Amino acid sequence: MRELLVITGPTASGKSRLAMDIAKEVPLEIISADSMQVYRHMDIGTDKPSMEDRKKVRHHLLDLKNPDEQWSVEEFQRFSEAAIDEIRARGNVPAIVGGTGFYIRALLKGFPLVDAPPNLKFRREMQDMATRSGNEAVHDLLRDRDPWSWEHLHPNDLKRVIRALEYYDAVGHPISLRREAKSSRRYEYLMLGLQWERQELYRRIDGRAEEQVRRGLIEEVRGLLQMGYSKELASMNGLCYKESCMFLEGLLTLDETKELIERNTRRYAKRQMTWFAREEGIIWIRAGNDRHWEDTLDEALQMVKARCL
């Protein structure tokens, strides 16, 4: 059985490069598992694959949405499942490439699709209640409806508390039951993770902001703002964008902006590593300055050829 190829790892670990290199020997099509690269006009800050790469290898789930359009895990799940079928029908190997662990988990372990979309009015109400009566008051609403969540969610984790409530409101049973539920679709997969020594990865991240600024990050963000996309949007709160908005508002100097971007990127990488550390099924492939990229690539290639072809 041909397995699905998944390439993941923290930001700046070389996922795209690995995928592109593998594609030289294996008929790959890439499905981006990146929550930010779905947005159009956000290229430099998201480090989106170049048009050149996209010409060489077919990419999916890039530039699907405008920055103010709705997008979420569930949609990622649907779109990527469809893309997988499509790619296989063409006789190619689907490669999920990206660092958004939540998306990858949703696809692989498959959260069951449930009809509980965001309910904005409900969220508003809960939000108001929180500001009026405190986060604990909202959190306490979970007690009877979803004891597991009540116990495991911190009252200050308002987003999740509200979502748990919202879910219950829509479906009538606790969202926490979903963790036991089986997905409708399951995949056999080969999940490769690029592993770097922490300090080395951080060094790669440092200086990256400098590079992005040189490539026009600030202009990109200014353009987004001019198109009418506000800094309040989720998309505009992504790495690089949030900081660039602050710069454009005069809150930061350019140097401070670059520093902030790098720091936040390191933190992001750390969060990803924490996530992946408890994710099961990842085969880690070591990369680093003490190892030739060719060796890293070969190690990956061997497994891909053995299991995905």
Place this chain on the structure above:
RNA sequence: GGAGAGGUACCCAAGUGGCCAAAGGGGACAGACUGUAAAUCUGCUGGCAGACGCCUUCGCUGGUUCAAAUCCAGCCCUCUCCA
């Protein structure tokens, strides 16, 4: 040279005799995560110990006191203003 202000833990910064291993913020570190996840949230941060607790810290050296980051003396350093 003269007049002031100040030196507190990785950084900034409270604290002016006991309730101080020392508020608060930042950073670092760790963790969580099931419909916006590059987001959001939590914990922790002198050393040793499982714990009672013990030990070493508030520029340095002495002193006063039952007791000092806090009071006194000298010294070192920093900053501002006047020369």
